[in-house]
Amino acid sequence: MRTALVIGTGLMGTSAALALVSRGVEVYLEDHDPSVARTAAALGAGSALPPEGQVDLVVVAVPPAHVAATLADAQRRGLARGYLDVASVKAGPRRDLQALGCDLSRYIGTHPMAGRERSGPLAGTADLFEGRPWVLTPTRETGTEVLNLALELVALCRAVPVVMDADEHDRAVALVSHTPQLVSSMVAARLQHAEDTAVRLCGQGIRDVTRIAGSEPGMWMDILAANPGPVADVLAEVATDLTGAVEALRGLQSADEDKRRTGAAGIEDILLRGNAGRDRVPGKHGTAPKAYEVVAVLIGDQPGELARIFADAGAAGVNIEDVRIEHSTGQQAGRVQLMVEPAAAPGLTSALRDRGWSIRS
Amino acid sequence: MRTALVIGTGLMGTSAALALVSRGVEVYLEDHDPSVARTAAALGAGSALPPEGQVDLVVVAVPPAHVAATLADAQRRGLARGYLDVASVKAGPRRDLQALGCDLSRYIGTHPMAGRERSGPLAGTADLFEGRPWVLTPTRETGTEVLNLALELVALCRAVPVVMDADEHDRAVALVSHTPQLVSSMVAARLQHAEDTAVRLCGQGIRDVTRIAGSEPGMWMDILAANPGPVADVLAEVATDLTGAVEALRGLQSADEDKRRTGAAGIEDILLRGNAGRDRVPGKHGTAPKAYEVVAVLIGDQPGELARIFADAGAAGVNIEDVRIEHSTGQQAGRVQLMVEPAAAPGLTSALRDRGWSIRS
Structure with a gap:
């Protein structure tokens, strides 16, 4: 061209x-x-x-x-x-x-x-x-x-x-993109009028689940308005699971042991199917997500702290596959989670310890 | 003591x-x-x-x-x-x-x-x-x-x-921890039997939403069985939003312009409430999440690449607030998103460019 x-x-x-x-x-x-x-x-x-x-x-x-x-x-x-x-x-x-x-x-x-x-x-x-x-x-x-x-x-x-196929594409993006967007918004929406003390207890889990709820509404209106059928179909499936979960939880509240057992089985089923689905999400390089070992390091909040960690990891010949910085409530210090191949974790841990880092695993 | x-x-x-x-x-x-x-x-x-x-x-x-x-x-x-x-x-x-x-x-x-x-x-x-x-x-x-x-x-x-208060605590963790866990599992569960081509299209959004769906079911069974009432109450609220969203999307499919308008308003309402709720999730140091500027850098997959970036950022006197490594489908190269204070972004960008990095923003 x-x-x-x-x-x-x-x-x-x-x-x-x-x-x-x-x-x-x-x-x-x-x-x-x-x-x-x-x-x-x-x-x-x-x-x-x-x-x-x-x-x-x-x-x-x-x-x-x-x-x-x-x-x-x-x-x-x-x-x-x-x-x-x-x-x-x-x-x-x-x-x-x-x-x-x-x-x-x-x-x-x-x-x-x-x-x-x-x-x-x-x-x-x-x-x-x-x-x-x-x-x-x-x-x-x-x-x-x-x-x-x-x-x-x-x-x-x-x-x-x-x-x-065009229809297959629209169903696929409804599944992997449009539905997660709306569900993330619905979980985040629960926080709008929540008590301050409750919001203070938010951890990394809800932070990840609600990240895309911060997306620009205008763009998403355009997208969802152009794909309403397939998104409604996937959401209806989620709604069925949701109704089942509410029923299962009500069963767990019951004095009747049979109902409690049925309730427990219903909740376990959702958690296990969630595990199975999560296993299919591709990670890096388009393959299934690998089980990396996490090496967690405590750091201060000054420029150069991360550079020193990565330089020390590089000097030890270890490739960092992924990284997550976790800051603590009300404190300046934080924790860096370094994801590495399991075989590389012990070497990295001892190399960083030798260089004076405080390691959590 | x-x-x-x-x-x-x-x-x-x-x-x-x-x-x-x-x-x-x-x-x-x-x-x-x-x-x-x-x-x-x-x-x-x-x-x-x-x-x-x-x-x-x-x-x-x-x-x-x-x-x-x-x-x-x-x-x-x-x-x-x-x-x-x-x-x-x-x-x-x-x-x-x-x-x-x-x-x-x-x-x-x-x-x-x-x-x-x-x-x-x-x-x-x-x-x-x-x-x-x-x-x-x-x-x-x-x-x-x-x-x-x-x-x-x-x-x-x-x-x-x-x-x-104990009851207030149980409602708070139902909101910020137990409900996100179950909803994440339900979104992930949709992928269990999805087509391979659909799963291939997964991006960072669904990866984040479903991360905690990989959690250990046994521990979550114990937790959810001990807090069924408050979790069911929050899930029932999500179910109401979900039913509303399905209806709104069906409205958007309609030939009737009034129904389409009502449908669009329903979807917009969920997206806007999601924005408002997400704004309340505390970020680092227990405060509201700041709007960091993202500086995206292309890297290879060899040990030492990250170390060099962080060393170069440290040499420029810039504190990296958060970091995310994004790998591309089927490729060895990746993108590192460096989150920094907005005021620090231009300096970091030019410092990294000067040192030969390929920058995306």
Whole structure:
């Protein structure tokens, strides 16, 4: 691909444009707000002027509800050989395109599984998609030319192509992304009017469960409104478990031993199924999460403390697989959990002890 | 306090014993499995022999269901001046103690908000409770002597005492700990039989939401069985939100514009209440979570990479407040997110760039 036009220069569009520019593609930028396109251009994402003649690929990077109209308009203007969108929902936009009479042989729906806490062109980076799954949803109507243009885009962005059916994609993201978002919000919502003393008791568990409840509501409204059916289906399954859990807990309150036994079995079932599901969440390098050994080190809160730990670990030849910093309530000191391969833990522990660190395991 | 007897030498009991020993208290250890008490003794947590004469304080560190019988037995044997337990549920054990005719003037129910992924005496550490909230639940019957012994224990373990009513405590932990645990399990349970391609799309959001779903079911059975009422009450509230969300999403699927508008408002309400609740979760140092700036750095997977980043950050005089390592699907490289005070971000970014790091923001 030599030329591309990116329509919609927010986080996703600008990031794709930056990646293409860095690999030598001539990129043009368009946005319904021309000043946003000029901002992206100023960041080096391409030219905010209209392309002279047809480009190879149009990348539509607008909210799900605007994909079909934007893409139909681009096709009417005959802007490119191939057209794709990068919206996070795939079945709805495709139906709308069909209704608008678009040329579906020149279109493919795609979804790069990448994002950031921030939005807009200023948050864009050329490496946003590196190593991330990028879903492609070709159909029997999809032409080979646009499929290859999409695969080239994914390769230039250094992402990993994953082919899926559009409906299958929407069910998958309902499961692994949209439902967790809403459930996290519902758990967090319970804290809104909670007593201060209760909130003071929050630990790392609820902190992790509610992290994404801090996400931007506007973006999530767009996403959920575009995928209501599949999300409702998964939420209804969670609701069934939830009703079962409430019943099981009421059983555990009962004076009747049979009811208590049934209640205990119901709760255990949920915990065990949770274990089994959690085991399937991929960790680093796209594989199942490994059981790392945790080496916990006490630190002060001065610059350089972490550097010293990591330098000492590096000197011991140990690779830190993951790290978590845990601060204590009302204190300046904290604990650093270093996750390492189990075989490396004893060596790291003694190396850090030798260098004067206070180790917890 | 000069002498203490710890009954139950698992993670909590052994950790308290180690802390007391390190501060010069003479500690005796007892467990229904004598070999477990001997293991704790071998770790330096005290003596596994019975105390000669009365001790100052008995610390009962057994599962919630066994607290009352263990404590009543200790009182019958006249082992101490004061008695407390450290179980994670407080109202039930207290009721049981009353039913067993215990001397409630010499007893106080307590709960240190600390834990680890591992259990048993070998996981015990003297600093487990440092900086953590330690809930005390005195009543009008509680004598001053046992209250002061409990406060001394908390101080010797360097925890932060928090006084609460027993029922209030049980409702608080149902809210901030027990309900998030069950909900995390329910979200994870959806993945048990999911398609491989769907699971491949998991990102950091669902990873965080389901982390505690990997917890040990046995321990959680004990905890939930001891606090069924308050957990059922909070779960029932979540169920109401969940039913509302399913209805709202079905509304968004409707052809009727009014229904779509009502549906959108329902979803927005949940997202906004989630934002408000999340804002209350305390971050480091027991304060509200600060908005840190994220500086994202690309790294390879060799030992020493992290050390170099932290050394370079330390050399720039920047304190890393938190850190997250994000690995990419199917790739060896990863991204390190460094959380710093917003004012420190530009300096850190340019310092790391100067030293050759590839920065994403």
